[in-house]
Amino acid sequence: MKKLKYFDISWFSSVDGPGTRVVLYLSGCHLRCPWCHSPHSWEISSPLFFFESCCHKCGICVDTCPNHVHSILNGTHLLDRSNCIKCGICIENCPSSDINKWNSGALGFAGKTTEVSELYQLLKPQLELLKEIGGLTVSGGDPLLQSEALSELLEICVKEGIHTTVETSATLGKTHIQDLLPFVDNWLIGMRPYKADKSEDRKQLLENIDYLANHNPKSITIRTPIIPGYTDTQSTYDTIIETMQNNNLDSIEILPYNPYSENYYKAMGLNFSLTGTQPPDNEKMEQIRSVFTSAGINAKIVN
Numbered sequence: 001m002k003k004l005k006y007f008d009i010s011w012f013s014s015v016d017g018p019g020t021r022v023v024l025y026l027s028g029c030h031l032r033c034p035w036c037h038s039p040h041s042w043e044i045s046s047p048l049f050f051f052e053s054c055c056h057k058c059g060i061c062v063d064t065c066p067n068h069v070h071s072i073l074n075g076t077h078l079l080d081r082s083n084c085i086k087c088g089i090c091i092e093n094c095p096s097s098d099i100n101k102w103n104s105g106a107l108g109f110a111g112k113t114t115e116v117s118e119l120y121q122l123l124k125p126q127l128e129l130l131k132e133i134g135g136l137t138v139s140g141g142d143p144l145l146q147s148e149a150l151s152e153l154l155e156i157c158v159k160e161g162i163h164t165t166v167e168t169s170a171t172l173g174k175t176h177i178q179d180l181l182p183f184v185d186n187w188l189i190g191m192r193p194y195k196a197d198k199s200e201d202r203k204q205l206l207e208n209i210d211y212l213a214n215h216n217p218k219s220i221t222i223r224t225p226i227i228p229g230y231t232d233t234q235s236t237y238d239t240i241i242e243t244m245q246n247n248n249l250d251s252i253e254i255l256p257y258n259p260y261s262e263n264y265y266k267a268m269g270l271n272f273s274l275t276g277t278q279p280p281d282n283e284k285m286e287q288i289r290s291v292f293t294s295a296g297i298n299a300k301i302v303n
């Protein structure tokens, strides 16, 4: 049986597919959008997280790390992640950290690799509870990167009568979509055309939307994050409307920018390029919604 790497589970979501859902967030994403609120999903193998506010500056990690990644100078804890071999020794020894809970202490690795059958057993009790009113949504990261193993999980869900949704950028090769197609009830397709979009990603997305729409256009909902300075432009809306009309798609969800991710970038030692950017207000979101409804598309704001 194959294994899946995931970095989070939400047990009760009302905004990620029809009804009430368990949401499984898989690791790995090739796009790295500058506004991403889950940068810890990018690498299949997690970087070392360091949350400064949880650190007691006891120096145990400095003494136990075999590769001298940690140092404390003049009361400041510094990390040289380029030397980290991800052995986990510092996390195991840190009095403020728990190797099984990556975001509840000073140090951690995001994500866990689990056999598909074991993962299903973990999800099963909640999925059984929600069976009549929702189901399982698999998000990420981009779930297509683990499509082979994911198809095994979704096949079990289908056998057990669990409704399935996959949220993806749909910018990977069609074979990944084909792996999953027999086991997916509906698709949430992220579409966020903006100036610096790679043309090959856009081309693949259009090819995949065309392929999925030919199977069942009603199974597709487009999802677009409204990011100030990136996707809040008329050209973005026009591109989406044209794609949707060409493929007989009639449903879009627009999501205001989520500004609460900077801490993750900091904890991973990464720069965050949207510092200070504010989410669009309700009035602006309503205006954008009306752009789509005027084009005959069902548009919903998802907060």
Ligand code: SF4
Binding pocket: 054, 055, 056, 057, 058, 059, 060, 061, 062, 070, 077, 093, 094, 095, 096, 097, 106, 107
């Ligand atoms: S990260 Fe943990 S072990 Fe290292 S100084 Fe901070 S509290 Fe101590």
Ligand code: SF4
Binding pocket: 048, 064, 065, 066, 067, 068, 069, 070, 083, 084, 085, 086, 087, 088, 089, 090, 091
């Ligand atoms: S994971 Fe290992 S190599 Fe990396 S900082 Fe911790 S102890 Fe050092």
